[in-house]
Amino acid sequence: MSGSIPINLQTSNKPGQEKKASGDSKAVRIVLTAIALLFFTVMLLIPLISVFVKAFEQGAGVYFAAISDPIALAAIKLTLLTIAIVVPVNTVFGLVAAWAVAKFKFKGKNLLVTIIDLPFAISPVVAGLIFVLLFSTSHGILAGLLNELGLKIIFAPPGIILATLFVTLPFVARELIPLMESQGTAEEEAALTLGASGFKTFWLITLPNIKWALLYGVMLTAARAAGEFGAVSVVSGHIRGLTNTVPLHVEILYNEYKFSAAFAVASLLTVIAIINLIIKNISDWKIKQQFK
Protein backbone atom coordinates (compact mmCIF):
# COMPACT_ATOMS: atom_id res chain seq x y z
CA MET A 1 0.00 0.00 0.00
CA SER A 2 1.98 2.80 0.97
CA GLY A 3 5.51 3.12 0.81
CA SER A 4 8.08 1.80 -1.30
CA ILE A 5 8.90 2.19 -4.88
CA PRO A 6 11.92 0.22 -5.93
CA ILE A 7 14.15 3.01 -7.07
CA ASN A 8 17.47 2.25 -8.64
CA LEU A 9 19.92 3.81 -6.23
CA GLN A 10 22.71 3.81 -8.77
CA THR A 11 20.95 6.18 -11.13
CA SER A 12 19.28 8.35 -8.53
CA ASN A 13 22.49 9.08 -6.71
CA LYS A 14 24.95 10.05 -9.37
CA PRO A 15 27.33 12.22 -7.43
CA GLY A 16 27.76 15.86 -8.17
CA GLN A 17 25.66 16.26 -11.29
CA GLU A 18 23.33 19.13 -10.65
CA LYS A 19 21.34 19.92 -13.74
CA LYS A 20 20.02 23.38 -13.49
CA ALA A 21 20.12 24.27 -17.12
CA SER A 22 16.85 23.71 -18.87
CA GLY A 23 15.98 24.32 -22.47
CA ASP A 24 12.57 25.70 -21.56
CA SER A 25 11.84 29.37 -22.11
CA LYS A 26 11.17 31.55 -19.08
CA ALA A 27 7.43 31.82 -19.81
CA VAL A 28 7.05 28.03 -20.03
CA ARG A 29 8.99 27.64 -16.80
CA ILE A 30 6.83 30.12 -14.92
CA VAL A 31 3.55 28.66 -16.18
CA LEU A 32 4.52 25.05 -15.46
CA THR A 33 5.88 25.89 -12.01
CA ALA A 34 2.73 27.84 -11.19
CA ILE A 35 0.42 24.99 -12.22
CA ALA A 36 2.52 22.45 -10.29
CA LEU A 37 2.56 24.62 -7.17
CA LEU A 38 -1.17 25.28 -7.37
CA PHE A 39 -1.88 21.55 -7.62
CA PHE A 40 0.50 20.84 -4.74
CA THR A 41 -1.09 23.52 -2.56
CA VAL A 42 -4.69 22.49 -3.18
CA MET A 43 -4.17 18.73 -3.08
CA LEU A 44 -1.54 18.33 -0.36
CA LEU A 45 -0.83 21.47 1.60
CA ILE A 46 -4.38 22.65 2.34
CA PRO A 47 -5.58 19.23 3.61
CA LEU A 48 -2.53 19.11 5.90
CA ILE A 49 -3.03 22.62 7.28
CA SER A 50 -6.78 22.17 7.68
CA VAL A 51 -6.23 19.29 10.16
CA PHE A 52 -4.57 21.69 12.60
CA VAL A 53 -6.92 24.60 11.93
CA LYS A 54 -9.98 22.42 12.53
CA ALA A 55 -8.37 20.86 15.61
CA PHE A 56 -7.98 24.26 17.30
CA GLU A 57 -11.18 25.81 15.90
CA GLN A 58 -12.95 25.67 19.25
CA GLY A 59 -9.90 26.63 21.25
CA ALA A 60 -7.10 24.87 23.06
CA GLY A 61 -9.46 23.80 25.87
CA VAL A 62 -11.52 21.56 23.57
CA TYR A 63 -8.30 20.30 21.97
CA PHE A 64 -6.71 19.14 25.21
CA ALA A 65 -10.01 17.79 26.55
CA ALA A 66 -10.33 15.66 23.39
CA ILE A 67 -6.88 14.13 23.64
CA SER A 68 -6.99 13.58 27.41
CA ASP A 69 -10.46 12.01 27.42
CA PRO A 70 -10.31 8.52 29.10
CA ILE A 71 -11.62 6.78 25.95
CA ALA A 72 -9.04 8.60 23.84
CA LEU A 73 -6.32 7.62 26.29
CA ALA A 74 -7.44 3.98 26.14
CA ALA A 75 -7.23 4.16 22.33
CA ILE A 76 -3.74 5.70 22.54
CA LYS A 77 -2.70 2.93 24.95
CA LEU A 78 -3.92 0.19 22.61
CA THR A 79 -2.18 1.84 19.65
CA LEU A 80 1.08 2.06 21.63
CA LEU A 81 0.77 -1.61 22.64
CA THR A 82 0.29 -2.55 18.98
CA ILE A 83 3.36 -0.51 17.97
CA ALA A 84 5.41 -2.06 20.79
CA ILE A 85 4.74 -5.57 19.47
CA VAL A 86 4.57 -5.00 15.71
CA VAL A 87 7.68 -2.84 15.26
CA PRO A 88 10.27 -5.20 16.85
CA VAL A 89 8.78 -8.31 15.22
CA ASN A 90 8.65 -6.85 11.72
CA THR A 91 12.06 -5.16 12.10
CA VAL A 92 13.69 -8.50 12.89
CA PHE A 93 11.78 -10.11 10.02
CA GLY A 94 12.80 -7.30 7.66
CA LEU A 95 16.48 -7.67 8.54
CA VAL A 96 16.38 -11.45 8.22
CA ALA A 97 14.46 -11.39 4.93
CA ALA A 98 16.69 -8.66 3.45
CA TRP A 99 19.80 -10.67 4.37
CA ALA A 100 18.40 -13.79 2.69
CA VAL A 101 17.25 -11.93 -0.43
CA ALA A 102 20.04 -9.39 -0.93
CA LYS A 103 23.17 -11.28 0.07
CA PHE A 104 22.55 -14.52 -1.85
CA LYS A 105 21.69 -15.57 -5.39
CA PHE A 106 19.02 -18.26 -5.62
CA LYS A 107 16.17 -19.41 -7.81
CA GLY A 108 12.74 -18.00 -7.07
CA LYS A 109 14.07 -14.75 -5.62
CA ASN A 110 11.59 -12.64 -7.58
CA LEU A 111 8.71 -14.79 -6.40
CA LEU A 112 9.83 -14.44 -2.78
CA VAL A 113 10.06 -10.65 -3.09
CA THR A 114 6.61 -10.57 -4.69
CA ILE A 115 5.15 -12.53 -1.76
CA ILE A 116 6.85 -10.17 0.72
CA ASP A 117 5.26 -7.27 -1.21
CA LEU A 118 1.82 -8.88 -1.25
CA PRO A 119 0.43 -7.00 1.79
CA PHE A 120 1.01 -3.73 -0.14
CA ALA A 121 -1.13 -4.96 -3.01
CA ILE A 122 -4.04 -6.24 -0.95
CA SER A 123 -6.92 -3.99 0.07
CA PRO A 124 -6.83 -3.29 3.83
CA VAL A 125 -10.39 -4.56 4.14
CA VAL A 126 -9.35 -7.91 2.64
CA ALA A 127 -6.34 -7.94 4.99
CA GLY A 128 -8.74 -7.72 7.92
CA LEU A 129 -11.13 -10.27 6.43
CA ILE A 130 -8.51 -13.02 6.07
CA PHE A 131 -7.92 -13.01 9.82
CA VAL A 132 -11.66 -13.08 10.49
CA LEU A 133 -11.88 -16.18 8.26
CA LEU A 134 -9.14 -17.82 10.34
CA PHE A 135 -9.91 -16.75 13.88
CA SER A 136 -13.55 -15.64 14.16
CA THR A 137 -15.25 -17.62 16.93
CA SER A 138 -18.42 -17.90 14.84
CA HIS A 139 -17.20 -18.19 11.23
CA GLY A 140 -13.46 -18.92 11.45
CA ILE A 141 -11.83 -22.16 10.41
CA LEU A 142 -10.27 -22.39 13.89
CA ALA A 143 -13.52 -21.50 15.71
CA GLY A 144 -13.82 -24.93 17.39
CA LEU A 145 -10.32 -24.83 18.80
CA LEU A 146 -10.59 -21.21 19.96
CA ASN A 147 -13.92 -21.79 21.71
CA GLU A 148 -12.53 -24.85 23.48
CA LEU A 149 -9.52 -22.91 24.71
CA GLY A 150 -11.65 -19.86 25.51
CA LEU A 151 -9.44 -17.61 23.38
CA LYS A 152 -10.70 -14.49 21.68
CA ILE A 153 -8.64 -13.09 18.82
CA ILE A 154 -11.13 -11.31 16.56
CA PHE A 155 -12.87 -8.30 18.12
CA ALA A 156 -9.99 -8.26 20.61
CA PRO A 157 -6.45 -6.79 20.72
CA PRO A 158 -4.70 -9.95 19.35
CA GLY A 159 -6.68 -9.60 16.10
CA ILE A 160 -5.69 -5.93 15.82
CA ILE A 161 -2.04 -6.87 16.35
CA LEU A 162 -2.18 -9.70 13.78
CA ALA A 163 -3.80 -7.50 11.13
CA THR A 164 -1.23 -4.75 11.80
CA LEU A 165 1.64 -7.28 11.56
CA PHE A 166 0.26 -8.26 8.15
CA VAL A 167 -0.09 -4.77 6.67
CA THR A 168 3.31 -3.56 7.93
CA LEU A 169 5.23 -6.74 7.02
CA PRO A 170 6.97 -5.41 3.85
CA PHE A 171 8.19 -1.99 5.07
CA VAL A 172 11.60 -2.76 6.62
CA ALA A 173 12.45 -5.48 4.08
CA ARG A 174 11.43 -3.20 1.19
CA GLU A 175 13.65 -0.35 2.41
CA LEU A 176 16.66 -2.64 2.97
CA ILE A 177 16.62 -5.01 -0.03
CA PRO A 178 17.46 -2.51 -2.83
CA LEU A 179 20.10 -0.79 -0.69
CA MET A 180 21.77 -4.03 0.41
CA GLU A 181 21.70 -5.37 -3.14
CA SER A 182 23.41 -2.26 -4.46
CA GLN A 183 26.06 -2.44 -1.72
CA GLY A 184 26.99 -6.00 -2.70
CA THR A 185 28.85 -8.49 -0.52
CA ALA A 186 32.52 -7.46 -0.97
CA GLU A 187 32.89 -5.82 2.44
CA GLU A 188 31.27 -8.76 4.26
CA GLU A 189 33.44 -11.23 2.35
CA ALA A 190 36.58 -9.31 3.35
CA ALA A 191 35.59 -9.36 7.03
CA LEU A 192 34.78 -13.07 6.93
CA THR A 193 38.06 -13.87 5.17
CA LEU A 194 39.89 -12.02 7.93
CA GLY A 195 38.26 -14.33 10.45
CA ALA A 196 35.27 -12.36 11.77
CA SER A 197 32.26 -14.44 12.78
CA GLY A 198 29.02 -14.16 10.81
CA PHE A 199 27.28 -12.20 13.54
CA LYS A 200 30.25 -9.89 14.08
CA THR A 201 30.34 -9.21 10.34
CA PHE A 202 26.68 -8.27 10.37
CA TRP A 203 27.05 -6.09 13.47
CA LEU A 204 30.22 -4.23 12.44
CA ILE A 205 29.98 -4.15 8.62
CA THR A 206 26.41 -4.56 7.38
CA LEU A 207 24.49 -2.72 10.08
CA PRO A 208 26.48 0.55 9.89
CA ASN A 209 25.97 0.51 6.11
CA ILE A 210 22.21 0.19 6.32
CA LYS A 211 21.42 2.05 9.54
CA TRP A 212 19.65 5.01 7.92
CA ALA A 213 17.47 2.92 5.65
CA LEU A 214 16.72 0.67 8.63
CA LEU A 215 15.71 3.66 10.75
CA TYR A 216 13.36 4.87 8.03
CA GLY A 217 11.89 1.38 7.59
CA VAL A 218 11.26 1.16 11.34
CA MET A 219 9.68 4.62 11.32
CA LEU A 220 7.39 3.67 8.41
CA THR A 221 6.35 0.52 10.23
CA ALA A 222 5.58 2.46 13.40
CA ALA A 223 3.63 5.15 11.56
CA ARG A 224 1.58 2.63 9.63
CA ALA A 225 0.96 0.60 12.80
CA ALA A 226 -0.33 3.76 14.46
CA GLY A 227 -2.42 4.85 11.48
CA GLU A 228 -3.79 1.62 9.98
CA PHE A 229 -7.53 1.94 9.58
CA GLY A 230 -9.17 -0.46 7.12
CA ALA A 231 -7.72 -3.77 8.30
CA VAL A 232 -8.01 -2.89 11.98
CA SER A 233 -11.56 -1.65 11.53
CA VAL A 234 -12.65 -5.10 10.24
CA VAL A 235 -11.11 -7.07 13.14
CA SER A 236 -11.64 -4.62 16.00
CA GLY A 237 -15.33 -4.83 16.82
CA HIS A 238 -15.24 -1.14 17.86
CA ILE A 239 -15.65 -1.70 21.59
CA ARG A 240 -14.96 1.68 23.18
CA GLY A 241 -12.13 1.77 25.66
CA LEU A 242 -11.24 -1.83 24.82
CA THR A 243 -10.65 -2.48 21.12
CA ASN A 244 -10.50 1.03 19.67
CA THR A 245 -7.23 2.27 18.24
CA VAL A 246 -6.52 5.96 17.63
CA PRO A 247 -7.72 6.04 13.97
CA LEU A 248 -10.90 4.18 14.92
CA HIS A 249 -11.48 6.70 17.71
CA VAL A 250 -11.15 9.48 15.12
CA GLU A 251 -13.85 7.80 13.02
CA ILE A 252 -16.24 7.46 15.97
CA LEU A 253 -15.81 11.13 16.98
CA TYR A 254 -16.30 12.25 13.38
CA ASN A 255 -19.44 10.17 12.92
CA GLU A 256 -20.82 11.65 16.15
CA TYR A 257 -20.31 15.13 14.64
CA LYS A 258 -17.66 15.96 17.26
CA PHE A 259 -15.52 17.45 14.50
CA SER A 260 -13.10 19.48 16.61
CA ALA A 261 -12.40 16.48 18.86
CA ALA A 262 -11.96 14.22 15.81
CA PHE A 263 -9.45 16.63 14.27
CA ALA A 264 -7.69 17.07 17.62
CA VAL A 265 -7.03 13.33 17.87
CA ALA A 266 -6.22 13.23 14.13
CA SER A 267 -3.62 15.96 14.66
CA LEU A 268 -1.65 13.56 16.88
CA LEU A 269 -1.42 11.12 13.97
CA THR A 270 -0.51 13.98 11.63
CA VAL A 271 2.42 14.96 13.85
CA ILE A 272 3.68 11.36 13.61
CA ALA A 273 3.36 11.60 9.82
CA ILE A 274 5.41 14.83 9.73
CA ILE A 275 8.14 13.34 11.94
CA ASN A 276 8.13 10.38 9.56
CA LEU A 277 8.73 12.67 6.56
CA ILE A 278 11.56 14.49 8.33
CA ILE A 279 13.30 11.19 9.13
CA LYS A 280 12.79 10.04 5.54
CA ASN A 281 14.49 13.13 4.19
CA ILE A 282 17.40 12.88 6.64
CA SER A 283 17.84 9.20 5.81
CA ASP A 284 17.71 9.83 2.02
CA TRP A 285 20.34 12.54 2.45
CA LYS A 286 22.58 10.31 4.60
CA ILE A 287 22.33 7.44 2.10
CA LYS A 288 23.28 9.81 -0.72
CA GLN A 289 26.31 10.93 1.31
CA GLN A 290 27.34 7.30 1.71
CA PHE A 291 27.28 6.80 -2.05
CA LYS A 292 29.48 9.80 -2.69
Added chain:
Amino acid sequence: MNLAVKPLKFRQQSVIPGFGLTMGVTLFYITLLVMIPVSMVFINSSSLGLRSFWEIATSERVLASLKISFGTSFLAALVNAVFGLLLAWVLERYTFPGKKIIDGLIDLPFALPTAVAGISLTTLYSPNGWIGRLFEPLGIKISYTPLGITIALVFISFPFVVRTVQPVLHGIDTEVEEAAACLGASRFQAFRKIIIPELLPALITGFALSFARALGEYGSVVFISGNMPMRTEITPLLIRTKLEQYDYAGGTAVAAIMLIISFLMLLVINLFQLWASNRHKT
Protein backbone atom coordinates in the same frame (compact mmCIF):
# COMPACT_ATOMS: atom_id res chain seq x y z
CA MET B 1 23.61 -22.31 10.15
CA ASN B 2 24.69 -25.78 9.06
CA LEU B 3 22.62 -25.60 5.95
CA ALA B 4 24.61 -22.70 4.61
CA VAL B 5 27.76 -24.79 4.42
CA LYS B 6 26.21 -27.55 2.36
CA PRO B 7 25.96 -26.81 -1.33
CA LEU B 8 22.34 -26.18 -2.16
CA LYS B 9 21.40 -26.75 -5.74
CA PHE B 10 19.06 -23.84 -6.18
CA ARG B 11 21.54 -21.20 -5.10
CA GLN B 12 25.07 -20.18 -5.94
CA GLN B 13 27.90 -20.91 -3.49
CA SER B 14 28.92 -18.01 -1.29
CA VAL B 15 31.12 -17.46 1.76
CA ILE B 16 28.42 -15.34 3.40
CA PRO B 17 26.89 -17.31 6.27
CA GLY B 18 23.30 -17.57 7.43
CA PHE B 19 21.43 -18.49 4.26
CA GLY B 20 19.68 -21.50 5.78
CA LEU B 21 18.70 -19.69 8.96
CA THR B 22 17.50 -16.43 7.37
CA MET B 23 15.71 -18.17 4.50
CA GLY B 24 14.08 -20.60 6.93
CA VAL B 25 12.81 -17.83 9.21
CA THR B 26 11.61 -15.76 6.22
CA LEU B 27 9.66 -18.64 4.67
CA PHE B 28 8.19 -19.69 8.03
CA TYR B 29 6.99 -16.16 8.81
CA ILE B 30 5.46 -15.38 5.41
CA THR B 31 3.78 -18.79 5.29
CA LEU B 32 2.17 -18.22 8.66
CA LEU B 33 1.27 -14.57 8.27
CA VAL B 34 0.69 -14.17 4.51
CA MET B 35 0.29 -17.43 2.58
CA ILE B 36 -2.10 -19.28 4.91
CA PRO B 37 -4.33 -16.27 5.74
CA VAL B 38 -4.58 -15.14 2.10
CA SER B 39 -5.36 -18.66 0.89
CA MET B 40 -8.34 -18.68 3.30
CA VAL B 41 -10.22 -16.38 0.93
CA PHE B 42 -9.94 -18.94 -1.86
CA ILE B 43 -10.64 -21.94 0.37
CA ASN B 44 -13.81 -20.29 1.69
CA SER B 45 -14.89 -19.12 -1.75
CA SER B 46 -14.43 -22.56 -3.29
CA SER B 47 -16.72 -24.06 -0.66
CA LEU B 48 -19.42 -21.75 -2.05
CA GLY B 49 -19.56 -23.60 -5.34
CA LEU B 50 -19.05 -22.05 -8.74
CA ARG B 51 -22.70 -21.26 -9.34
CA SER B 52 -23.34 -19.25 -6.16
CA PHE B 53 -19.93 -17.58 -6.52
CA TRP B 54 -20.92 -16.45 -10.02
CA GLU B 55 -24.31 -15.27 -8.76
CA ILE B 56 -22.65 -13.09 -6.11
CA ALA B 57 -19.97 -11.85 -8.50
CA THR B 58 -22.52 -10.76 -11.12
CA SER B 59 -25.12 -9.34 -8.74
CA GLU B 60 -26.19 -5.81 -9.52
CA ARG B 61 -24.68 -4.24 -6.41
CA VAL B 62 -21.28 -5.94 -6.82
CA LEU B 63 -21.04 -4.96 -10.50
CA ALA B 64 -22.03 -1.38 -9.66
CA SER B 65 -19.35 -1.19 -6.97
CA LEU B 66 -16.69 -2.59 -9.33
CA LYS B 67 -17.69 -0.03 -11.94
CA ILE B 68 -17.35 2.81 -9.43
CA SER B 69 -14.06 1.47 -8.06
CA PHE B 70 -12.49 0.96 -11.48
CA GLY B 71 -13.80 4.24 -12.90
CA THR B 72 -12.68 6.47 -10.03
CA SER B 73 -9.32 4.66 -9.63
CA PHE B 74 -8.57 4.95 -13.34
CA LEU B 75 -9.45 8.63 -13.37
CA ALA B 76 -7.36 9.26 -10.24
CA ALA B 77 -4.36 7.42 -11.72
CA LEU B 78 -4.72 9.46 -14.92
CA VAL B 79 -4.77 12.76 -12.99
CA ASN B 80 -1.72 11.57 -11.07
CA ALA B 81 0.12 10.61 -14.26
CA VAL B 82 -0.33 14.13 -15.66
CA PHE B 83 0.33 16.15 -12.50
CA GLY B 84 2.89 13.69 -11.18
CA LEU B 85 4.92 14.10 -14.37
CA LEU B 86 4.54 17.88 -14.14
CA LEU B 87 5.70 18.00 -10.51
CA ALA B 88 8.60 15.64 -11.19
CA TRP B 89 9.63 17.84 -14.13
CA VAL B 90 9.41 21.07 -12.18
CA LEU B 91 11.27 19.61 -9.17
CA GLU B 92 14.03 18.04 -11.29
CA ARG B 93 14.61 20.74 -13.90
CA TYR B 94 13.74 24.12 -12.42
CA THR B 95 14.86 26.01 -9.35
CA PHE B 96 12.48 28.04 -7.22
CA PRO B 97 12.28 28.98 -3.54
CA GLY B 98 10.89 26.27 -1.26
CA LYS B 99 11.68 23.48 -3.72
CA LYS B 100 13.39 21.27 -1.14
CA ILE B 101 10.45 21.54 1.26
CA ILE B 102 7.95 20.67 -1.47
CA ASP B 103 10.08 17.72 -2.53
CA GLY B 104 10.12 16.52 1.07
CA LEU B 105 6.36 16.89 1.44
CA ILE B 106 5.48 14.88 -1.70
CA ASP B 107 5.41 11.67 0.35
CA LEU B 108 2.88 13.07 2.82
CA PRO B 109 0.00 10.90 1.51
CA PHE B 110 2.05 7.76 2.24
CA ALA B 111 2.78 8.92 5.78
CA LEU B 112 -0.63 10.34 6.72
CA PRO B 113 -3.15 7.79 8.05
CA THR B 114 -5.98 7.32 5.58
CA ALA B 115 -8.64 8.13 8.16
CA VAL B 116 -7.04 11.55 8.75
CA ALA B 117 -6.91 12.19 5.00
CA GLY B 118 -10.55 11.11 4.80
CA ILE B 119 -11.97 13.48 7.40
CA SER B 120 -9.78 16.35 6.22
CA LEU B 121 -10.76 16.05 2.54
CA THR B 122 -14.43 15.47 3.34
CA THR B 123 -14.54 18.63 5.43
CA LEU B 124 -12.69 20.67 2.78
CA TYR B 125 -14.89 19.55 -0.11
CA SER B 126 -18.27 19.50 1.63
CA PRO B 127 -20.67 22.28 0.50
CA ASN B 128 -19.63 24.59 3.37
CA GLY B 129 -15.96 23.59 3.39
CA TRP B 130 -13.05 25.80 2.28
CA ILE B 131 -12.96 24.36 -1.25
CA GLY B 132 -16.46 22.91 -1.58
CA ARG B 133 -17.84 26.40 -0.92
CA LEU B 134 -16.26 27.65 -4.16
CA PHE B 135 -18.00 24.96 -6.22
CA GLU B 136 -21.37 25.09 -4.46
CA PRO B 137 -22.65 28.16 -6.41
CA LEU B 138 -21.72 26.39 -9.67
CA GLY B 139 -23.96 23.51 -8.69
CA ILE B 140 -21.00 21.12 -8.36
CA LYS B 141 -21.13 18.81 -5.37
CA ILE B 142 -17.85 17.07 -4.51
CA SER B 143 -18.12 15.35 -1.13
CA TYR B 144 -20.52 12.37 -1.21
CA THR B 145 -20.23 11.96 -5.02
CA PRO B 146 -17.92 9.91 -7.30
CA LEU B 147 -15.97 13.15 -7.86
CA GLY B 148 -15.19 13.23 -4.12
CA ILE B 149 -14.05 9.59 -4.24
CA THR B 150 -11.73 10.46 -7.13
CA ILE B 151 -10.20 13.38 -5.21
CA ALA B 152 -9.53 11.16 -2.18
CA LEU B 153 -7.91 8.56 -4.46
CA VAL B 154 -5.77 11.23 -6.17
CA PHE B 155 -4.55 12.28 -2.73
CA ILE B 156 -3.66 8.84 -1.39
CA SER B 157 -1.87 7.63 -4.53
CA PHE B 158 -0.24 10.90 -5.58
CA PRO B 159 3.44 10.16 -4.72
CA PHE B 160 3.75 7.06 -6.96
CA VAL B 161 4.16 8.78 -10.33
CA VAL B 162 6.40 11.57 -8.99
CA ARG B 163 8.69 9.09 -7.27
CA THR B 164 8.98 6.68 -10.22
CA VAL B 165 9.52 9.43 -12.83
CA GLN B 166 11.93 11.63 -10.81
CA PRO B 167 15.02 9.33 -10.82
CA VAL B 168 14.65 8.58 -14.54
CA LEU B 169 14.36 12.27 -15.33
CA HIS B 170 17.44 12.86 -13.22
CA GLY B 171 19.33 10.27 -15.27
CA ILE B 172 18.50 11.73 -18.69
CA ASP B 173 21.44 13.61 -20.11
CA THR B 174 20.47 17.16 -21.02
CA GLU B 175 23.14 17.05 -23.72
CA VAL B 176 20.88 14.89 -25.87
CA GLU B 177 18.20 17.58 -25.69
CA GLU B 178 20.75 20.27 -26.45
CA ALA B 179 21.93 18.27 -29.47
CA ALA B 180 18.33 18.00 -30.66
CA ALA B 181 17.91 21.76 -30.29
CA CYS B 182 21.15 22.38 -32.23
CA LEU B 183 19.86 20.16 -35.02
CA GLY B 184 16.81 22.36 -35.28
CA ALA B 185 14.22 20.42 -33.29
CA SER B 186 11.66 22.53 -31.49
CA ARG B 187 11.39 22.21 -27.71
CA PHE B 188 8.12 20.33 -28.09
CA GLN B 189 9.68 17.92 -30.61
CA ALA B 190 12.59 17.24 -28.27
CA PHE B 191 10.15 16.58 -25.43
CA ARG B 192 7.99 14.25 -27.52
CA LYS B 193 10.79 12.36 -29.30
CA ILE B 194 13.49 12.20 -26.62
CA ILE B 195 12.09 12.69 -23.15
CA ILE B 196 8.70 10.96 -23.37
CA PRO B 197 10.09 7.65 -24.76
CA GLU B 198 12.70 7.61 -21.97
CA LEU B 199 10.11 8.34 -19.30
CA LEU B 200 7.31 6.13 -20.60
CA PRO B 201 8.20 2.91 -18.68
CA ALA B 202 8.48 4.83 -15.39
CA LEU B 203 5.31 6.77 -16.14
CA ILE B 204 3.34 3.58 -16.86
CA THR B 205 4.75 1.88 -13.75
CA GLY B 206 3.74 4.89 -11.65
CA PHE B 207 0.29 4.90 -13.22
CA ALA B 208 -0.18 1.17 -12.53
CA LEU B 209 1.03 1.43 -8.91
CA SER B 210 -1.25 4.40 -8.39
CA PHE B 211 -4.22 2.57 -9.93
CA ALA B 212 -3.61 -0.60 -7.87
CA ARG B 213 -3.33 1.40 -4.65
CA ALA B 214 -6.51 3.33 -5.43
CA LEU B 215 -8.52 0.16 -6.14
CA GLY B 216 -7.94 -1.21 -2.64
CA GLU B 217 -8.26 2.06 -0.74
CA TYR B 218 -10.82 2.15 2.04
CA GLY B 219 -9.98 4.56 4.87
CA SER B 220 -10.15 7.87 3.08
CA VAL B 221 -13.01 6.98 0.74
CA VAL B 222 -15.34 5.73 3.46
CA PHE B 223 -15.68 9.32 4.76
CA ILE B 224 -15.97 11.26 1.50
CA SER B 225 -18.11 8.83 -0.53
CA GLY B 226 -21.29 8.94 1.53
CA ASN B 227 -21.54 5.16 0.95
CA MET B 228 -24.74 5.07 -1.08
CA PRO B 229 -25.26 1.57 -2.58
CA MET B 230 -25.18 1.58 -6.41
CA ARG B 231 -23.97 5.19 -6.51
CA THR B 232 -20.93 5.82 -4.31
CA GLU B 233 -20.22 2.40 -2.85
CA ILE B 234 -16.70 1.18 -3.73
CA THR B 235 -15.87 -2.54 -3.69
CA PRO B 236 -13.79 -2.62 -0.44
CA LEU B 237 -16.67 -0.88 1.31
CA LEU B 238 -19.14 -3.43 -0.05
CA ILE B 239 -17.01 -6.22 1.49
CA ARG B 240 -17.12 -4.39 4.83
CA THR B 241 -20.91 -3.92 4.59
CA LYS B 242 -21.46 -7.59 3.79
CA LEU B 243 -19.35 -8.59 6.82
CA GLU B 244 -21.31 -6.25 9.08
CA GLN B 245 -24.51 -7.94 7.92
CA TYR B 246 -22.94 -11.33 8.77
CA ASP B 247 -22.95 -12.26 5.06
CA TYR B 248 -19.49 -13.84 5.34
CA ALA B 249 -19.88 -15.96 2.20
CA GLY B 250 -20.82 -12.91 0.11
CA GLY B 251 -18.04 -10.76 1.56
CA THR B 252 -15.46 -13.48 0.96
CA ALA B 253 -16.58 -13.99 -2.65
CA VAL B 254 -16.18 -10.26 -3.38
CA ALA B 255 -12.81 -10.32 -1.58
CA ALA B 256 -11.74 -13.21 -3.85
CA ILE B 257 -12.55 -11.08 -6.91
CA MET B 258 -10.52 -8.19 -5.48
CA LEU B 259 -7.59 -10.50 -4.65
CA ILE B 260 -7.52 -11.92 -8.18
CA ILE B 261 -7.48 -8.37 -9.55
CA SER B 262 -4.63 -7.45 -7.13
CA PHE B 263 -2.61 -10.51 -8.21
CA LEU B 264 -3.12 -9.68 -11.88
CA MET B 265 -2.07 -6.06 -11.30
CA LEU B 266 1.05 -7.22 -9.41
CA LEU B 267 1.91 -9.66 -12.20
CA VAL B 268 1.45 -7.03 -14.92
CA ILE B 269 3.54 -4.46 -13.03
CA ASN B 270 6.36 -6.97 -12.41
CA LEU B 271 6.39 -8.24 -16.01
CA PHE B 272 6.34 -4.69 -17.28
CA GLN B 273 9.27 -3.66 -15.07
CA LEU B 274 11.20 -6.72 -16.23
CA TRP B 275 10.49 -5.82 -19.87
CA ALA B 276 11.43 -2.18 -19.29
CA SER B 277 14.75 -3.01 -17.59
CA ASN B 278 15.65 -5.55 -20.31
CA ARG B 279 14.80 -3.03 -23.01
CA HIS B 280 17.15 -0.58 -21.35
CA LYS B 281 20.04 -3.03 -21.33
CA THR B 282 20.02 -3.79 -25.05
